[in-house]
Amino acid sequence: MSEWEPKIVAFLCNWCSYGAADLAGVSRLQYPANIRIIRVPCSGRVNPKFILAAFRSGADGVWVSGCHPGDCHYIEGNLYARRKFALLNSQLEYTGIVEPGRLHFSWISSAEATKFAEVARGVIDAVKAAGPARHFIKKQAEVA
Amino acid sequence: MREYTERIREAAKRLLSEQRVDTVIGFRRGTVPFMNEPFLVKSVDQVDQLYWDSNCGINLANYLPKRTDRVAVVAKGCDSRNIVVHLLENQIKRDQLYILGAPCRGMVDKRRMMADLKGKEPLHAEENGKEIKVSGRGFQVTFDRQTYLQSNCAICTHRNPVVYDELLGDPVEEQQGVDRYPDVRRIEAMSVDERWRYFQELIAPCIRCYACRNACPLCYCPTCFVDESRPQWVGKTIDPTDTLTFHFLRAYHVAGRCTDCGSCERACPVGIEVRKFTKKLEKEVKELYGYEAGVTPDQRPPLDTFKPGDPEPFIK
Ligand code: SF4
Ligand code: SF4
Numbered sequence: 032m033s034e035w036e037p038k039i040v041a042f043l044c045n046w047c048s049y050g051a052a053d054l055a056g057v058s059r060l061q062y063p064a065n066i067r068i069i070r071v072p073c074s075g076r077v078n079p080k081f082i083l084a085a086f087r088s089g090a091d092g093v094w095v096s097g098c099h100p101g102d103c104h105y106i107e108g109n110l111y112a113r114r115k116f117a118l119l120n121s122q123l124e125y126t127g128i129v130e131p132g133r134l135h136f137s138w139i140s141s142a143e144a145t146k147f148a149e150v151a152r153g154v155i156d157a158v159k160a161a162g163p164a165r166h167f168i169k170k171q172a173e174v175a
Numbered sequence: 176m177r178e179y180t181e182r183i184r185e186a187a188k189r190l191l192s193e194q195r196v197d198t199v200i201g202f203r204r205g206t207v208p209f210m211n212e213p214f215l216v217k218s219v220d221q222v223d224q225l226y227w228d229s230n231c232g233i234n235l236a237n238y239l240p241k242r243t244d245r246v247a248v249v250a251k252g253c254d255s256r257n258i259v260v261h262l263l264e265n266q267i268k269r270d271q272l273y274i275l276g277a278p279c280r281g282m283v284d285k286r287r288m289m290a291d292l293k294g295k296e297p298l299h300a301e302e303n304g305k306e307i308k309v310s311g312r313g314f315q316v317t318f319d320r321q322t323y324l325q326s327n328c329a330i331c332t333h334r335n336p337v338v339y340d341e342l343l344g345d346p347v348e349e350q351q352g353v354d355r356y357p358d359v360r361r362i363e364a365m366s367v368d369e370r371w372r373y374f375q376e377l378i379a380p381c382i383r384c385y386a387c388r389n390a391c392p393l394c395y396c397p398t399c400f401v402d403e404s405r406p407q408w409v410g411k412t413i414d415p416t417d418t419l420t421f422h423f424l425r426a427y428h429v430a431g432r433c434t435d436c437g438s439c440e441r442a443c444p445v446g447i448e449v450r451k452f453t454k455k456l457e458k459e460v461k462e463l464y465g466y467e468a469g470v471t472p473d474q475r476p477p478l479d480t481f482k483p484g485d486p487e488p489f490i491k
Contacts, residue, residue, distance in 0.1 A: 079427055080400065080408040087416055100483065110481040113490070118430050118459055118478075120489050125362065125455045126423060127371025137491035150491050166371050169416040 037091035037158040041066045042077045046104040048096035050141030060148040065155045066094070073097065075108030079119050086129065087169045092158030094135040096150070102140060109138070132161035177302065179227040179277055182343040183249055186275055187222045190247050196273050197244040200235050201225045208300035208309065209285035213238060228302055232282035232325055234438040236392040240266035247273040249343070251282075253436035255336035256469025257392040260432050262338075263476060266395060276339025278347040281321075281328030282437075283307065286446060288323050292316070327437035327450060330355050337470055359455050374419065374452075380445040381418050383411075387449050390442035393429045400424055426452035431460045431477035434469045 043049040049070050055062070071077055074097025085093050095116065103109045116136050123129040135154045139147050187199040203214035203224040211230045215238070216222055227249070235248050236257035250258060255276060261267050288309070289297075298311040307318040330353050335346045362370060385401065388394045401409050401421055409424065410417035426449075435457060439449045460466050463486055464477040 080424065083420055083423065084408060087420065100487075107481065110483070110485070111478070113485055113487055114464070114478055114481055117463060117486065117489065118456060119427065121459050122423070122427060122430075122452075122456060124367065125370065126374045126419070126452070127367050127369075128419065128423065130367045135491065136489055153491070167416060167419065169410065169414060 035163055036063075037065050037155065037163070038089070039066045039092040039094060039154060039158055040085040040090045041068045041094040041096065041154075042071050042074070042081065043068055044074050044097040044104075044109075045070050045072050047098040047102065047141045048137070048139040048147065051096075051139045051143050051147035054141065054144035055147045055151075058144050060144055062148045062151040063155050065158070066151060073103065073105055073108040073112075075103075075105070075112040075115075077112065079115070082119070082123075082134070083128075083167075086133075086164065086167045089164060089168050091164045092133045092135065092154060092161070094137070094150075094154045096137045096139050096147075099138040099140055128167045130161050130166070132157040133164070177228050179249075179343045180225065183225045183227055183275060184222050186341065186343070187216055187225055187247065188219055190273060191216070191219050191222065195245070196247040198242075198246045199225070200238050200246055200248040201275075202227060202231045202233075202235075202249070205230075208297045209283070209288065227277070229281070229283040229307070229320060230285065232328075232437060232441050233390065234392050234436045236261060237390065237438070239272075239392070240395040242267055242271065245271050245273070247275055249275045249277055250336050250339065251277050251279040252331065252333040252335055252337070253279075253434050254392075255338050256333060256434040257436060259338055259469040259472050260393065260434070260476070262472060264432075272340075274336065274339040274341075276336030276342045278336065278342060278344055279328075279331075279334045280347055281324040281331065281334070283318075283320060283323045284325045284441075288318055291318075325437050325441065326448075327435050327440070331435070333434075333470065338472065356454065356458050358451065359458050362451070362455070374422075375415060377451060378418050378422055378447060379415070381413070381422070381447055382445060383413055383418060383421065384444060386442040386444060387439035387447075388425055390438040391429065392436070392438070393432050394425075400428070422449065422452055425449075426456060429453055430456040431464075431466060432468050433457060 077095050082093050097109045137150050183201055190196045199216040201214055202211040204226045205212045209230050213233055234254050236254045239261055262269055295314055296311050297309045300309045305320055307320055309316050332353050409420050433453045460477050466477040
């Protein structure tokens with residue numbers, strides 16, 4: 032079997048980080064292909080349930096990225112999200128569901144293609160260092 | 176605290192006969208010792224069933240959301256804080272409420288007394304200030320009230336009601352210099368694998384009866400996340416992952432709102448210390464946003480607001 036490659040679910044805000052991913056592509060910036068992007072209307076739309084669901088279904092890492100504070104398309108969605116994520120992040124580590132290095136948050140504007148590629152590489156390296164997910168995975172029924 | 180009984184009955188009689196309120200929410204004696212039950216009084220002739228002692232740990236704020244009548248409610252320190260939370264979250268209007276504030280000396284933990292009775296069945300319990308005299312067939316024991324306080328009451332720092340229309344007794348002295356988080360710090364100091372195992376073991380006996388949720392005054396959503404089916408974010412099985420998802424999200428939902436009244440733990444039929452989940456969030460909210468739930472009637476709950484400079488060390 033080939034070397035293990037992590038699966039990482041990325042929730043990207045349509046108005047910034049998703050655009051940055053697009054621009055990174057158009058600009059031919061390279062980063063490994065471990066990231067599965069899910070486009071959301073705002074980082075504030077990312078319900079903690081989504082993140083838990085990603086881990087439960089076997090994601091090795093989750094990355095949430097939105098607009099810089101002050102730049103939210105909906106004025107303040109990311110500012111509410113920031114408080115939500117702060118508590119979520121610490122509680123996930125506290126309960127041992129998520130080991131350090133698996134869950135990532137960033138602010139990336141639609142012009143920051145270079146930052147996008149850099150953070151993507153950083154996220155992938157950190158998740159690789161954390162290794163394959165082992166705690167919070169729901170066993171799926173065996174289907175013949 | 177027995178002396179409140181008379182005061183509650185007197186106030187209930189007065190409020191109902193003067194038609195100030197339609198309902199009075201208090202407690203009456205349960206059918207077995209240590210188990211008083213919430214009691215909704217609608218007419219003066221039921222008033223004499225109202226009762227108060229150290230077994231009134233259930234949070235009566237749980238009976239308030241979306242009521243349309245005028246209610247009087249007996250409120251300990253914690254209940255009053257949950258009333259404040261309800262007011263902030265528009266679950267009831269202040270002018271519908273008549274709050275009978277009960278300065279509190281803590282409620283007792285039935286489970287620990289039962290454990291120390293070692294299988295003997297208590298048939299009668301009577302308390303006088305510091306002691307609880309328990310008797311049954313062929314035995315009599317005296318418990319020291321303070322020793323058997325619920326674990327949340329032992330570390331409570333808001334025993335006096337924060338809102339009320341009248342007090343049932345003189346304010347009590349608040350406990351000073353309480354360390355609220357020794358258990359949280361002990362868990363924080365563990366390695367991530369130890370923490371994982373700790374919480375797995377903690378919830379292993381859970382039967383997903385949702386008594387902890389139902390006892391919680393904050394859980395008033397018309398459709399709880401555990402009941403959602405399309406999409407179904409929380410699996411309905413007792414697979415450990417599903418159970419942990421439930422506990423994680425339940426605690427997260429009450430972040431910045433939980434007053435540590437202990438109702439969840441008290442309600443759990445298998446004795447799971449579910450406050451182990453909520454206390455960490457309480458500590459974080461205090462450290463990050465300087466907020467204590469239900470203490471300030473004019474400040475929005477922490478997840479319902481933000482500051483431009485909120486801490487974000489975890490964000491790249
Ligand atoms: S938490 Fe405080 S106010 Fe509530 S029952 Fe315990 S001691 Fe009383
Ligand atoms: S009350 Fe206890 S057994 Fe029931 S769902 Fe809550 S923790 Fe589980």
